[in-house]
Amino acid sequence: MEAVIKKELILEGLCCGNCAAKIEQDVNKLEGVEAASIDFISKTLSMKIADNADLNSIMTQTGHIIKNREPDINVKEKAIAVPGRKVLYFSGLDCADCAAKIEREVAGIEGVKEAVLDFVSQKLTIDVINSRDLAAIARQAVEAAARIEPGIEISGTPKALKQSSDDGRKELIKRIAFAAGALIFIIAFSFEFSFPLELGLFLTSYLLVGGEVVFRAAKNISRGQVFDENFLMSIATIGAFAIGEFPEGVAVMLFYQIGEFFQGMAVNRSRKSIMALMDIRPDFASLKIGNEVRRVSPEEVGIGDIIIIKPGEKIPLDGKVIDGKSTLDTSALTGESAPRDVEEGSEVLSGSINKSGVLTVEVSKEFGESTVSKILEMVQKASSKKAPTENFITKFARYYTPFVVFAAVALAVIPPLVIPGAVFSEWINRALVFLVVSCPCALVVSIPLSFFGGIGGASRNGILIKGSSYLEALNNVDTVVFDKTGTLTKGIFKVTQVIPSEGMDEKRLVEYAAYAESYSNHPIALSIQKAYEKEIDKSLVSEYQEISGRGIKVKVRDKSVLAGNARLMRDNGIICREFDDIGTAVHVAVNGSYSGVIIISDEIKPDSSKAVSQLRSSGVKNLIMLTGDSKAVGERVGKEIGLDEVYSELLPHQKVEKLELIEGRKQPGKKLAFVGDGINDAPVLARADIGIAMGGLGSDAAIEAADIVLMTDEPSKIASAIKIARHTRSIVWQNIIFALGVKGIILVLGAMGIATMWEAVFGDVGVAVIAILNAMRVMRIQRS
Template identity: 70%
Template sequence: MIRLIIGAILFGIALVFKFSPSIEFVMFFTSYLLVGGEVLLKAVKNIFRGQLFDENFLMSIATIGAFAIKEFPEGVAVMLFYQIGELFEDIAVNRSRRSIKSLIDIRPDYANLKVGDDIKRVSPYEVKIDDYIIVKPGEKIPLDGKIIDGKSMVDTSALTGESVPREVKSGSDILSGFINKSGVLTIRVTKEFGESTVSKILDLVQNASTKKAPTENFITKFARYYTPIIVFSALALAILPTLFINGATFSDWAYRALIFLVVSCPCALVISIPLGFFAGIGGASRNGILIKGSNYLEILNYVDTVVFDKTGTLTKGVFKVTEVNTYGDMNEDELLKYVAFAESYSNHPIATSILKAYGEEINQKEVENYEEISGHGVKAVIQGKEVLVGNAKLMQKENVKFEKVEKIGTVIYLAIDKKYSGFIVISDEMKKDSESAIKELRNIGVKKIIMLTGDRSSVGVKIAEKLGLDDVYSELLPHQKVEKLEELYKQKSLKGKLVFVGDGINDAPVLARADIGIAMGGVGSDAAIEAADIVLMTDEPSKLPIAIKIAKRTRRIIWQNIIFALGVKGVVLLLGACGIATMWEAVFADVGVALIAVLNSIRAMKVNNL
C-alpha cells in the first residue's frame, strides 16, 4: 500500500510538472519500479519455474514495451491501475471468504471440563469420550454429547439455518456448534472433537474448493493455452503490418500490440469463477446445506431423477398413534385403554407408541392369562374380559367378524369377548414439508421422483400416492437398493444426473453409488454423512430444491462473468488492433472487468428470494 501511494505521487508529479527528459524518465522509471517491482519479480520467478505465460508476464511485457517506445506515462499508468485493481480484487475476495467463513463461525475456543468437583477450562481437543463438560448461558457447545443435567433453549442456526431456538433437556442429544441461550447444561461427551459435528462441518466447507467443478477446470486449462496464443498474436500484430502495409511504423503497431496484451489478461475469469463457486457453497451452508465440493454444486444443475429413502427422510422415523376408530358401544378412550393394557408387557416400538398415546399408569395385575401369539398379536384377560389385540390374521384365527381396513401404517384391531370393537392406526408420521418438497422439485424441472424403502409394500404405495411420486420400490434390503439404483441409471437421460437422499447406515452404499448422495445431517448416521456429497443439516426434504436453485443461480452468475469478460475484452481487442482504443481502455478491459466480475460472484452468497 505504501509503495503504491509513493509510486502514484511520483507519477502524478512527473505527469503534471514539466521536467527535463532525463529527470522525467528517472521519475517515471522510479515510480514504475515502486508500483510494478513485485509484478516484474513474480514474472521472472515464474519464468524460472517454467510458468511463462501468466498475467504477470503479460503485464511485464506490455509495460516494458511501453517504456521501449517512450510511452512512459502509459507504461506506469497500466502497472499502477493493474496493481490498484489487484488490491481491490484481493480486498473483495478476502471479504467474501471472511463472510463465508463467518456464516459457520462455530468453532469453539474452549470447553469447561468437569474434574471431580472442579471445573477446568481446556481446549476441546483435550476432552475425551465419556468426560463431563459444563456449558453456561451464552457459550458454544464445544463437543457432541448427551445432556445429563439441565434444561435450556439452544440456538441451532449456525448448523441448521433455523432461526427459532430449540428446547433441550436431560436425555437430549446435543451437537457441537449450537449456542446455549439460557440454562446451565451438564453434558456427557459422546465424540472427540476431531469427530464432532462442528469439526466435520468446518472441514467440509473449508476443503470444498479442492473438488473443482468442470467449469473451473475448463477455465484453468483455457488460461494455460489462451495466454501463449495471445502473446504470439501480439508479436504478430507488432511485426507483420510493418512488413506488408505501406507506411506502417513499428512504434504504432507495437503500441497496439501492447494494448492487445493488457486487454488479454484472463484475470477476470481465473479469479471470479472459483470465487463464484465458493460463494455458492457459502450461501448454501448459510441455509443449512453443506456441499462438499464445487463439482457437486455444478452437477445439481443437471438433476433429472431424485430417489428418496422413506423412513427418516420423507417421514420422521417415529411411530405414533395417528388414528383411533371405534365400533359399536366402544368409545375412543376405552379402546385405547384396552389396547394399552394388552401391549403393556411388550418392548416393541409399536407397543411403546400405544403406551405413550394412552399416557396413564398401567396396573399389570389387571392383565391375566397374557399370551403373545407370534406374527398375530396378543391374547389376554383384562378386568375379567377376554381381549384380542393384533392384526387381521389374529381376528381371522379367532373367528371374529370384523371390517378389514387399508391405511398408511400398522393397523391394530381390538376384539372383546370375540366381538369386534374397532382399530387404531400406528404410522410413521410424514414430515410436514415432504409434500411441498416434491411439488417444488417438479416445478424446477426434475422429471422423475422415486422412493426406495425397506417397509411393507402397502405402506410404500400409500405414501407414494399421497406425495404424488412416480414410482415406489418396497421391502428392499441395502444391497437391493443399490441394484435398483443401477436399474434407474439405465432409465435416466444421457446428460441427466441421479440424486439419492437418505439418512441411515443402510443408505451409505446407495449414497456412495449415486451421482450425488444427499444425507440428512440431524438424524442421519455418521456412515451416511461420510458417504454423502451433500448434507442437509435440518433434515428437511424441502432443502433439496433450495440447493438446486442455489446451484442454478451460481451457474447463471458464473456464465454472466464469462460472457461479460470475454465480450468486453473482445470489443477492446478489436478497437486496440484498429488503433482506436488506448491503454486507458485496455486497463478497464482488464482490471475493471475483473473487479466487476468479482463483485458479481459475491452475489452467489445471498440466499434470499430464490
C-alpha cells in the same frame, strides 16, 4: 486399491489464481502423485501420493515447483489428523532449553509412545499407545508445558504469525515509494520539461511504482517461468517506453498496482465473508474436574467428561444433558431460526448456542468426531472436488495466455512487413494491449470463489454440500427418488390399534410382540416396546432370528413366537388378515397359532407436499418413492403428497436394483438424486448420481454415505439446494461471459488501434475486481 499418503501444504502468500492453477498442473505431473488440487480460498495444496513412491523426492520437487512459480510463497505442511496422535501449537516459546524440558516431560507421561517438539515451528507432536487416552494425555502435556514455561500460549490449531518489525518496515517503504512515484508521475505529466529531464522523471516514477513487478518478472524468467502477470506487465510497460510513450508506460503500471491493491482487498473480503459462515468453532470448553471447573481447549476433552455450558456460550462438543434446562439457538447448524428446548436426557450438538439456563453435559464424542468438526471439515474440503466448469477454466487458462502472447508477437511483426506504410511502433503499441489483457486471473480467481460462496451460502441455509461438483450437478437433476420412513414421513411410529384373535387379550399380545422385538432398534420395534410400558427381561428370550424383509422368529418362555408382516405368516403356513390400508401391521403368531395384529402408524411430514410442489416448479420431472412398506401404505403416502410413482415391499438390495432401472430411463446428461435417512439407505445413496441424507446431522453414517446432507428433516431443503445451485451457476457464467467478452472486445479494438493500454488495464485488473465482487453475490441468497 493401493494405499496412499495424504499431504496438505499451506501456501502462505499465494495471491495469483493463474499461478495456483499452474502449480496444481505441474504437481499432478510428478511421478508417484495420484492426485493434487489447490484450494485457492484457503491456500491449501492437497496431495495423494502412492504408498510405494519416494515421498521425500516428491515433496522436494513440489517445493521447487512452488518456488519456481511463486518465489515469495512460504510453504508450511499442514498436520493431517492421525488416530492416536495429537498436535499442539505454541506461541511465545523462545527458550530452546525449556522446549527440550517440555519434550522430555511429555515423553515421560504414561501412555505416550513418542513426543517431539519442533522448536523452530513451535509444534509439539504426541503419539500415544491407546487413542482413548489421547484427551487426558493432551491435558497433562498442556499442564506440563505451562508449568515449565508459564508465559506461552498453547492451542490445538496453528496461530497466525505476527508481522515482524522488518515486514512492517518493508510494507511502509513500499507504500512511501508508491506514493512518491505517483507524485513524480503527476508532476512529469502536468508540466513541460526538457527531454532528458522528462525521461528521468518518468523513469524514476516507473521504478518507484513498478520496480518490484519488473524485479519479480526477471527472477521468474531466470527460473523459466515466463507467462505470468509480472512478465506481461513488465514487457508491456517497457515496450511503451521503447516507443516513446513514457506517460502511458508509467500510467499502466500505476493503475495496475492500484487495481492489484483493490483486487487483493476484494479477495480478502470475499474470503472473510465465506469464512464468517463457518465461525461455529467453539473457542473453549468448561471442563468439570471434581468440584473445580476449568476452561480448556475442546480438543482436551474426552468421551465421558462433564462440561458446563453457561448462557451465551457455544456448546463445544456433542453430548447428553445430565442436568439443567435451556433453549438452544441451532441456526448456525440447521439454518433455522426457531429455538430448540432441551432438558435432562436431551442430545445436544456442538456449534449450538446456549440461550438461557446453565447446562451440565456428558460428552459423547471427542472434538475431532463432533458435529461442528465434521461440518467445518466438509465445508473447508469441499473445493477439492472441483466442478466441471472449474476444471474447464483451469485448462482454458493454460492455453489462453500463451496463445494471446504469441498473437501479440505476430501482431507486432507481421503487419509492418506486409502492409505498405505500416509503422513498427504503431503495431508494437497494439501488441502491448494484447499482453496487458492476456492474464486470465479474473476467471481462475472468481470461478472458485463463486462455487465456494455457493457452498457457504448453502451451509448457512442448513445444507452441507461436499464439493462444487455436486453443487453443479444439482442443476441437471430431473429425477428425485425418495425413501419413505424418516424422509417423507416423520419416522415416529406409534401403536394405534391392537386386535387380538380369539383366546388372546391385548396385553398378552403386546407382551409377546415386545419380547420378540426386544433386540431390534427399528422404529416399529421401539414403538411396540414403548407400548408394552414394562421392563423387558431379555433372559426370557432365546433363539432370536431376524428374517430379512419379513420379521422376527424367537422363543419367549419356551414358546415359539413369530412377529412380522403378512409374508412371514404365509411363509409359515399361518392365515392372517390384511390391514395395510390403515398403517403398518405387525402380525403375531404363538406356537404356530395366529394370535392377532398390532397396527403402527407413521405420520406424513407437513413439509413433504410442499417439497414435491417446489421440486416440480423447479423443473424436476420424475418424483418417485421406494419403500419396504406394504403396497397399500406406500400408495397412500404417494397419492397424498403427489408423487409420480411408488415402488413398495422392497428389500434393501431391491432398492438398489430398482434405482438402477429408474436411472436407465433418465435422459442423457440428466442426474438422479436419491433422498434417504443415510443409515439404512447407504447403498442406494452411494449408487445415485447425487446422494442426499435427510436429517443427517449428528449421524456418522449419513455424513459418510451422502454427497449432500440436509441438517434438518425438511425435504423442501432439496428445492432450496437446487435454487442455490442455479444462482451459483448463473453468477459463474456471468463472470465467464463478462470476462471473456470484455477481453475479447479489447483485443479486437486493440488490434484495430482503437483501444489503448488504459483500456487494457481495465480488461485485466478491472475485470478481475468486478468478477470477484460479483462472485460474492452468491452469498446473499436468502433462506427459502
